[in-house]
Amino acid sequence: MDDDVREVLEARLAQLEAVIERAPVGIGVVDLEGHTPLTNAHLRRMLGYTAEEFAGMPFAAYSHAEDNARNLLLWERMVAGEIDDFAMEKRFVxxxxxxxxxELTVSLVRDGLPAPYAIGMSQDITTRKRLESELRAAELRSRLLVERVPAVVYISEPGASGAWHYVSPQLERMLGYTPEEWMADASLWFARIHPDxxxxxxxxxxxxxxxxxxQLNSSTYxxxxxxxxxxxxxxxSxxxxxxxxxxxxHGVIVDVTAEKALEAQLEYQAAHDSLTGLVNRTRFRREVEDAIATLPTDLRRPAVLFVDLDEFKDVNDRFGHTVGDHLLVxxxxxxxxxxxERGTAARFGGDExxxxxxxVPEDRLPEFSEQVLAAVRxxxxxxxxxxxxxxxxxxxAVIGPGDTVEQLLRRADTAMYAAKRADDTGA
Known part of the structure; x- marks a missing residue:
């Protein structure tokens, strides 16, 4: 080899060594015994060993024990000629x-050399692995939270036949369907909505x-x-x-059946007498107002009747209030x-x-009043x-145009007391 060729080869080798030394990844030349006689600056900074320390110990000495077995297996297969190279993620100590x-990549070089050697390149992925671990932990926490909250968490497309991409396991407890069944049939949600x-x-x-x-939206159905x-x-959602x-x-479905039942119960209690179950004075007045507002033009106009129990105090005095309450019921x-179905019965309080x-036509009101008295007796x-x-x-009192609730109640009350006085006098 003449001097000019030698100089060119030495120059190119020097350039190659400089590139390897300055490479932004860890590079090492490993002999078949697993030692690394040649390393670049990035690898030495990454692991903290000197060039001499790398040359004097096998790579297994600075490999994590849990990753070393797989690394050695791949290395042995490569040295045996079963594979030319391998890649793996591993932990260095x-x-x-x-x-x-x-992220380690190793390739074996054989051709034209007295002894084969391997070139290993290592890319630090510690930050990525940490983020992946944190993400998995966050996903686990989220899944545990989603699967334990007393509600159904879901992701779905809009519309009656929109696909459901996710629904949490609580669905089976709430509606009797597994998440797999629910997501497999895009029409199931709409089909299970109450027709009304x-x-x-x-x-x-x-x-x-x-x-x-x-924006958060809420619907109850x-x-x-x-x-x-x-x-x-x-x-x-x-x-x-x-x-x-x-x-x-992206939404949450909460079972509010108990709350709706309580709401209905409170609404019922607010409108009904607790003893007899009839509507109370407040609800009755509202129904009379509605009747006035929708007064028909024919002769079948609504009427308000007052009913008072005679001598009811004597029942309480003689038999006790419990018996009196049973009689009111x-x-x-x-x-x-x-x-x-013709109207509404209400308890106004006490024995009223x-x-x-x-x-009931107006000319039939006396007959109907007798039916009411017969019911009382x-x-x-x-x-x-x-x-x-x-x-x-x-x-x-028959409801007429322009009447108010107070006028009607007063007329019915007056008529009731007139009937009571008539009975007392025998007229």
């Missing part, structure tokens, strides 16, 4: 004892879609359990777009049975009742072998 995650609520839910979906994305039970739910631009609802049931009837409670019952007095 730094000189100070800390760990470095690296479907139009509302679809209209609400359109309204939400036209609103601001990312009924779903049908697999076994046929009705389940009231509150559906809280936000509309979001995925990276491809597709719109999806019996009278209330008898009055409700007399009114039936009121009736609103819609289809038929109400009986047996106490210690004695039948306890009372009589009553009735007054009626």
């Amino acid at each position: 730094r000189k100070d004892g800390s760990l470095v995650w690296a 609520d479907r139009e509302f839910v679809l209209d609400r979906t359109v309204e939400i879609m036209s609103g601001e994305h990312g 009924r779903l049908t359990h697999r076994d046929g039970r009705t389940v009231w739910v509150r559906d809280d 936000v509309v979001l777009r995925d990276p491809s631009g597709r719109v999806a609802f 019996a009278v209330g049931a008898a009055l409700q049975g007399t009114v039936g 009742f009121a009736l609103l009837v819609h289809d 038929s109400a009986t409670v047996v106490h210690e072998g004695v039948e306890v019952h009372v009589d009553g007095s009735v007054g009626a």
Whole structure:
């Protein structure tokens, strides 16, 4: 080899060594015994060993024990000629004892050399592995949270047949369907909405879609359990777009059946007498107001009747208030049975009742009043072998144009007291 060629080769070798030394990844030349006689600056900084230390110990000495077995297996296969190279993620042990995650690539060089050697390149991926670990931990925490909250978490496309991309396991406890069944049938959600609520839910979906994305929306409606039970739910959701631009609802469905039952109970209690179950004074006045507002033009105008029990105080004094309460309940049931579907029976308090009837002609009111009195007299409670019952007095007022609730109640009350006085005098 002449001097000019030698100089060119030496120059190129020097350039190559300089490139390797300055490379932004760890590079090492490893002999078949696993020692690394040649390393670059990046690898020495990454693991903290000197060039001499690398040359004097096998790579197994600074490899994590849990990764070393696989590394050695791949190395042996490569040396044996089964593979030309290999890649793996592994942990190196730094000189100070800390760990470095690296993406390792090793290739064996054989041709034209007295002895084969391997070139290894290591890219530090410690930060990436830490972030992956944190992400897995966060996903685990999120999944545990999602699967333990007493609600169904979901991601779905909008519309009656929009696909469901995720639904949490609580769905089976709430509606009797597994998440797999629910997501496999895009029409199942809409099919399980109560028929009376479907139009509302679809209209609400359109309204939400036209609103601001990312804004929390809430709807309450009924779903049908697999076994046929009705389940009231509150559906809280936000509309979001995925990276491809597709719109999806991200939401939480909460079972509010118990709350709706309590709400209905409170509404009932607010409108009904706690003893007899009849509507109370407040609800009765509201129904009379509605009757005035929708007064028919024909002769079948609604009427208000007042009913007062005669000598009811004597029942309490003689038999006790418990018997008196039972008698009030019996009278209330008898009055409700007399009114039936034609109107409303109410307890005004004490021993006073009121009736609103819609289809009794004015000339038939006296006859109907007698039916009311007969119902009162038929109400009986047996106490210690004695039948306890009372009589009553009735007054009626027909609703006319321009009447107010107060005027009607006053006229009916006046008519009732007139009837009571007439009975007392025998007229």
